[in-house]
Amino acid sequence: MRRPCETIDTMPRKVDTHQRRTRIADALMRVAAEQGLEAVSLRHVAAAAGVSPGMVQHYFRTKDEMMGFALEVVRDRTQVRVTEALARLGVEPEPRLLLRTMITAILPLDAETRDDGRVALAFLAYTAVRPAAASALREDTTQMTAFIARLLPGPGAEPAAAGLLALMEGLGVYLLGGHYTTEQALAALDAQLDRLFSPRA
Amino acid sequence: MRRPCETIDTMPRKVDTHQRRTRIADALMRVAAEQGLEAVSLRHVAAAAGVSPGMVQHYFRTKDEMMGFALEVVRDRTQVRVTEALARLGVEPEPRLLLRTMITAILPLDAETRDDGRVALAFLAYTAVRPAAASALREDTTQMTAFIARLLPGPGAEPAAAGLLALMEGLGVYLLGGHYTTEQALAALDAQLDRLFSPRA
DNA sequence: TCGAATCCAATGCAGTTGTATTGGACCGGA
DNA sequence: TCCGGTCCAATACAACTGCATTGGATTCGA
Numbered sequence: 001m002r003r004p005c006e007t008i009d010t011m012p013r014k015v016d017t018h019q020r021r022t023r024i025a026d027a028l029m030r031v032a033a034e035q036g037l038e039a040v041s042l043r044h045v046a047a048a049a050g051v052s053p054g055m056v057q058h059y060f061r062t063k064d065e066m067m068g069f070a071l072e073v074v075r076d077r078t079q080v081r082v083t084e085a086l087a088r089l090g091v092e093p094e095p096r097l098l099l100r101t102m103i104t105a106i107l108p109l110d111a112e113t114r115d116d117g118r119v120a121l122a123f124l125a126y127t128a129v130r131p132a133a134a135s136a137l138r139e140d141t142t143q144m145t146a147f148i149a150r151l152l153p154g155p156g157a158e159p160a161a162a163g164l165l166a167l168m169e170g171l172g173v174y175l176l177g178g179h180y181t182t183e184q185a186l187a188a189l190d191a192q193l194d195r196l197f198s199p200r201a
Numbered sequence: 202m203r204r205p206c207e208t209i210d211t212m213p214r215k216v217d218t219h220q221r222r223t224r225i226a227d228a229l230m231r232v233a234a235e236q237g238l239e240a241v242s243l244r245h246v247a248a249a250a251g252v253s254p255g256m257v258q259h260y261f262r263t264k265d266e267m268m269g270f271a272l273e274v275v276r277d278r279t280q281v282r283v284t285e286a287l288a289r290l291g292v293e294p295e296p297r298l299l300l301r302t303m304i305t306a307i308l309p310l311d312a313e314t315r316d317d318g319r320v321a322l323a324f325l326a327y328t329a330v331r332p333a334a335a336s337a338l339r340e341d342t343t344q345m346t347a348f349i350a351r352l353l354p355g356p357g358a359e360p361a362a363a364g365l366l367a368l369m370e371g372l373g374v375y376l377l378g379g380h381y382t383t384e385q386a387l388a389a390l391d392a393q394l395d396r397l398f399s400p401r402a
Numbered sequence: 403t404c405g406a407a408t409c410c411a412a413t414g415c416a417g418t419t420g421t422a423t424t425g426g427a428c429c430g431g432a
Numbered sequence: 433t434c435c436g437g438t439c440c441a442a443t444a445c446a447a448c449t450g451c452a453t454t455g456g457a458t459t460c461g462a
Contacts, residue, residue: 253411410455
């Protein structure tokens with residue numbers, strides 16, 4: 001998924017293409033986080049990145065290509081956040097703590113992750129209309145439900161996992177919209193984990 | 202919220218202004234459901250409504266005004282769907298059945314409600330960037346959590362209600378993105394209701 | 403019947419959009 | 433040294449955007 005250097009080409013290659021592209025994608029996400037995805041244009045992104053529009057056009061032949069790359073960057077970023085948070089837990093953590101850590105790493109709880117969340121939400125609406133770009137996101141949630149289901153106790157782990165993931169997504173949406181406070185979201189999450197991990201009558 | 206005739210004006214009024222506006226808003230939602238909110242423009246909406254662009258401009262002095270009105274229409278529509286579904290239950294239904302009916306009335310389960318859901322999702326991303334338009338949606342979820350909390354048993358009803366609502370929202374998002382099938386979403390919902398209504402150890 | 407107001411079609415306008423094209427600076431290998 | 437390639441800035445262009453303006457058709461109260 002992450003090409004290391006990409007020197008498969010022919011002749012003279014001094015600049016790191018992938019780095020340039022991620023730099024432009026970062027600028028795209030800054031614009032999208034502040035003004036929404038519909039404000040993303042070649043010139044706006046170029047201005048936000050501090051480069052010329054021609055350069056953006058050089059690294060992305062079309063706008064859709066740029067959007068697709070930016071979507072990949074968002075996915076990679078949250079992936080990195082999650083693995084880092086989990087690595088901080090050490091080996092063999094309790095399933096409940098592991099889930100809580102993973103979910104709070106994804107939720108837009110601070111200003112930093114809020115921007116990523118806004119972009120992710122925008123892309124969610126974006127892919128809801130462009131089925132071609134939706135497959136990557138679809139795969140992510142499939143993978144996630146399988147992972148969560150393996151951590152949940154008892155029978156019926158798969159619907160429970162799907163429900164937990166949906167709850168997380170909904171909390172994220174409501175946090176971004178300002179419908180829930182951080183405390184409310186965390187309380188709802190903890191209550192759900194209680195429900196999932198405490199034995200039933 | 203629903204003005205009956207709006208004849209507070211001065212002189213000659215033959216056409217029903219509110220009806221025209223909702224007709225235009227319907228066209229807007231058709232465009233948004235098919236091509237996304239960013240494809241919504243005066244001329245596109247006019248074409249979808251089968252009217253002249255001038256007429257759209259006549260009934261909405263600005264595009265933001267049109268968007269705001271369309272947002273209200275989406276809210277009204279789902280509100281109507283919910284109350285109709287609940288009315289079909291008769292008086293004093295079981296809380297669990299009531300909640301299930303309400304939630305399945307909101308979820309984008311068939312092609313018809315899918316369009317509304319797409320538009321609602323687009324507006325969610327829209328309001329995440331325009332805080333001015335977010336207050337109406339915020340109020341809706343506040344009202345919903347309070348309503349749900351009153352139906353849930355035992356202590357800690359408020360986090361549970363917030364969680365259930367978030368789960369619903371997440372299910373909707375994943376249904377729209379094609380991440381979950383209808384059966385998966387309903388299984389997750391029913392499992393959650395089981396969890397909420399069955400006694401705990 | 404005569405303004406006056408509404409309704410709405412038509413057109414114009416300045417700004418932005420994505421993309422194609424051109425041209426030149428710079429570098430590699432031959 | 434020269435040449436083919438990359439890198440990127442500049443410009444052009446047609447299409448589209450939201451909005452303002454104009455003007456005529458229609459309708460209603462006086």
